[in-house]
Amino acid sequence: MDIPIDTERPPFIRARTLIAMGIAVVVALACFIAVVLLPAPRVPMFKDPVRSFITGIGLLTIAYPFTVLGAAIHRRTAGSPYFEAGFIAGVLSLIGYLCVAVGLACVGFGIYDLAIRFLDTN
Numbered sequence: 001m002d003i004p005i006d007t008e009r010p011p012f013i014r015a016r017t018l019i020a021m022g023i024a025v026v027v028a029l030a031c032f033i034a035v036v037l038l039p040a041p042r043v044p045m046f047k048d049p050v051r052s053f054i055t056g057i058g059l060l061t062i063a064y065p066f067t068v069l070g071a072a073i074h075r076r077t078a079g080s081p082y083f084e085a086g087f088i089a090g091v092l093s094l095i096g097y098l099c100v101a102v103g104l105a106c107v108g109f110g111i112y113d114l115a116i117r118f119l120d121t122n
Helices: 015-037 049-076 084-119
Strands: none
Touching: 015 084, 049 084
């Protein structure tokens, strides 16, 4: 009796995920280009809430491809006895998580600066 064996591997990254990654990269590039093209603020750069918020959004969107690619590599090479692929997956995930942390900090500081401007009505 022959038992059919399913030897077909699932795709490395699905098409919808690739499209989402492409959209995330385009949004990140648009955010960074918008930050560059904004007129120079009259306050120090770290006190400009709009730039901080847009930079945070750009960093949050650029983090998505790094974390997804790291997770896909980790999932694909989980049974491998070699450490190189796991190391690369870990580095990609770490870059993604650092981008998330810095992006959240930028968005938080941007919201904080906007709140201070609205609450400070001297």
